[in-house]
Amino acid sequence: MSQSFRPKTPGWVDEFKTFLLRGNVVDLAVAVVIGAAFTGIVSSLVANIINPLIGLLTGGVDFSNHFITLKGTVAPTLAAAKKAGAVTLNYGLFINAIINFVIVAFAIFWMVRLIQKLYRKPPPPPAVEPPPTASETLLTEIRDLLKSRPTV
Known part of the structure; x- marks a missing residue:
C-alpha cells in the first residue's frame, strides 16, 4: 500500500494565505495599481497643462529648469x-513635485468625498410617537377644564 506523502505546510504559510485573501489586502493592491496609474495622469497634467499655464502667467518661467x-x-x-556631469540642486523639480502632490491630494480629497456621499446611509425616519394612553388623555382633559374655569 502506497500512501501519497503530503508534507505539512508550516503554520505561517496558512496565515499568509489568509492574509492575502482578506478583502482589505486585495482592496489595497487595487488601490496601489490605480494610484500608480493616477499618478501618471497627474504628472502629465502638471507637466503638460499646469506648468505651461503657470509659465504663461509668470512670464515664461519653467520650473523644471530652475537649478x-x-x-x-x-x-x-x-x-x-x-x-x-555637474552637481546641481534642482529646486525647480522640487516645486514641480509639490505642485504634483497638491493636485493629487486635491483630486483624492474630492474622490473620497464623493465616495462618502455615495455610501452615506440615509437618515433614519423620524420616530412616530405612540398615541397617548387613556390615563394621559384623561389628565389632559382635566388640565384643559381647569384652565378654562374662571378664576375667582
Whole structure:
C-alpha cells in the first residue's frame, strides 16, 4: 500500500494565505495599481497643462529648469548640466513635485468625498410617537377644564 506523502505546510504559510485573501489586502493592491496609474495622469497634467499655464502667467518661467550648480560647469538647462556631469540642486523639480502632490491630494480629497456621499446611509425616519394612553388623555382633559374655569 502506497500512501501519497503530503508534507505539512508550516503554520505561517496558512496565515499568509489568509492574509492575502482578506478583502482589505486585495482592496489595497487595487488601490496601489490605480494610484500608480493616477499618478501618471497627474504628472502629465502638471507637466503638460499646469506648468505651461503657470509659465504663461509668470512670464515664461519653467520650473523644471530652475537649478543651482553646486559643482562643475554652469549650463543653461538642467539637461545640459547633467550631461556635463555637474552637481546641481534642482529646486525647480522640487516645486514641480509639490505642485504634483497638491493636485493629487486635491483630486483624492474630492474622490473620497464623493465616495462618502455615495455610501452615506440615509437618515433614519423620524420616530412616530405612540398615541397617548387613556390615563394621559384623561389628565389632559382635566388640565384643559381647569384652565378654562374662571378664576375667582
